[in-house]
Amino acid sequence: MRATEARRFTTLADHRRTALTGMDGNSYPHRSADEVSEMLVWAGVEDPVHFQHRTIERNGVRVSDTRPSEILTGGPKAVFADLAHHAGTVLGQPGALAPTASLKRTDQGPPQRIDWILGTPDWAPALRRVEVIDTEDVRRVTDHALVIATFELHAVQQILSTAV
DSSP states (O other), X not given: OHHHHHHHHGXXXXXXXXXEEEEEOSSOOSOGGGOOSOOOOGGGOOOHHHHHHHEEEETTEEEEXXXXXXXXXXXXXXXXXXXXXXXXXXXXXXXXXXOOXXXXXXXXXXXXXXEEEEEOGGGGGGXXXXXXXXXXXXXXXXXXXXXXXXXOHHHHHHHHHSOO
């Protein structure tokens, strides 16, 4: 179902429209080698509902669901850029890839990065920084970190003035 939602979400960028969004993806980034989160071992996850919500079957084995990320940000014709991934791998900001969810719960495995800021590829050059804010004040009200993206103002003005 999440894969279907991801495909539907790509229509935001249809007809070469520019789009920028933040979301709780409730699934995992597909470029797992670039992530800084501790590896999730599903055999150690105690919450059965979480296991069912966050895994899919591939070749007869339950694995982390990365399909939405693959659909939205994968391949040479990606519809969106994962801006935290861009910050972490292109801009040299590994903290941008910090875990964003399961910050309090221990029965869901180690904290993981499932909250994303996605933009059509025209947003990546405007990006200056992505910060993950995980403080005690944040944890008091949510088990998700805050994700903040900072853009260069002139570049944003250019993107919006030429948007379809």
